[in-house]
Amino acid sequence: MAGRPREFDRDQALEKARDAFWTRGYEGTSMADLVSALGLASPRIYAAFGSKENLFREAVVLYETREGSFATRALAEEPTARRFVERLLRDAIEVYTRPDLPRGCMVVSAATNCAVENDGVLRWLAERRRARNTLIVERLRKGIRDGELKPDTGPEVLGDYYTTVLFGLSVQARDGVPKERLHALVTVAMQVLDARLSGKP
């Protein structure tokens, strides 16, 4: 029932695939690219991952549970909405500009332009971006409920605002803007929230 054991490490192969997709995007990475990046003949890749699309989806999930997990980590570890947002943005910058990893956010940049036949992948990533937005909005809503933030600006608007900054950071990082500049810009962006601190809590 067991059969011949796989000779390569599936997790390591998935990491290499993630890097390839992260760098070149879904359609920009061909099977030939994957064969050379993973060091595996294509039938071995298909045997282990089913299809290029499924490999991509697994790679994105890996990205989200590793590099892309800063959002949920900030949510768990930061006690205030103010600190959550800043932590989120600054951790994002660190990930987007790490010299040993592809630049920018994989979820933002891996499938922005796609042929018609891959619209499914495109929408799947868009959903994940929307989830990021929802996460931020919910945390801000809690901040208002807790009395940390003044309620005069809706959490949806503030959430849209910081989500937009987050996505913009990915584009900027991908263009090679150094992280110092991105951090400086985040300092400025945080003043929007500072102006809405109730000062009471």
Place this chain on the structure above:
Amino acid sequence: MAGRPREFDRDQALEKARDAFWTRGYEGTSMADLVSALGLASPRIYAAFGSKENLFREAVVLYETREGSFATRALAEEPTARRFVERLLRDAIEVYTRPDLPRGCMVVSAATNCAVENDGVLRWLAERRRARNTLIVERLRKGIRDGELKPDTGPEVLGDYYTTVLFGLSVQARDGVPKERLHALVTVAMQVLDARLSGKP
């Protein structure tokens, strides 16, 4: 010396190509897509535009002189840095969400992920994004020089900030976020600049 006249309108064909590339990106738009979108056999396209890459570059230039010209227009028509930035962002939203055009910014989204062989196109678009940043920075620098803006935050930082918001708006528009939400977020983003108005002039 004249030869047979061309039977189709080159400018109209270029517009259709711009829409196709704007929607699907450079690599996401195949020659077959262009043949059907332009209604022209591929040899006619090659005769008129040389290559797919050259057609794309012409399409981007067309985009910049039409839909993407809001930045230079804001620069020419708005008397203050404050008004320039808001006009820039709000006009951008209008373009990015026009129901009769593809969503988002063509320069931001038409070549974010690319195969290795098309890195040239990718870098060419990145340069154009950098030019937008420079434009914004220069206008802010003038605003500081004129005494409109307090000099305590450098124009580079503020420019990076609004460029990042602009790029983020493109991602959000492409994801289908309605323009009302984007305008609301811009209102919030403008407070960063409001806090830096000297109030003197």
Place this chain on the structure above:
DNA sequence: ATGATTCTTTATCGATCGACAAAGAATGAA
């Protein structure tokens, strides 16, 4: 009218795309 020139049409080029068939090799279960 004729010839040079340019556009249009038809047919197709080699390369690459994602994906897989078939056979050989290595394992565990019986």
Place this chain on the structure above:
DNA sequence: TTCATTCTTTGTCGATCGATAAAGAATCAT
């Protein structure tokens, strides 16, 4: 040891990629 199972290897599939050759059609200059 035998067999079912699974992985690896080799070779290749049809479709599509961007791009063009070659021939016919339409224009202008002479």
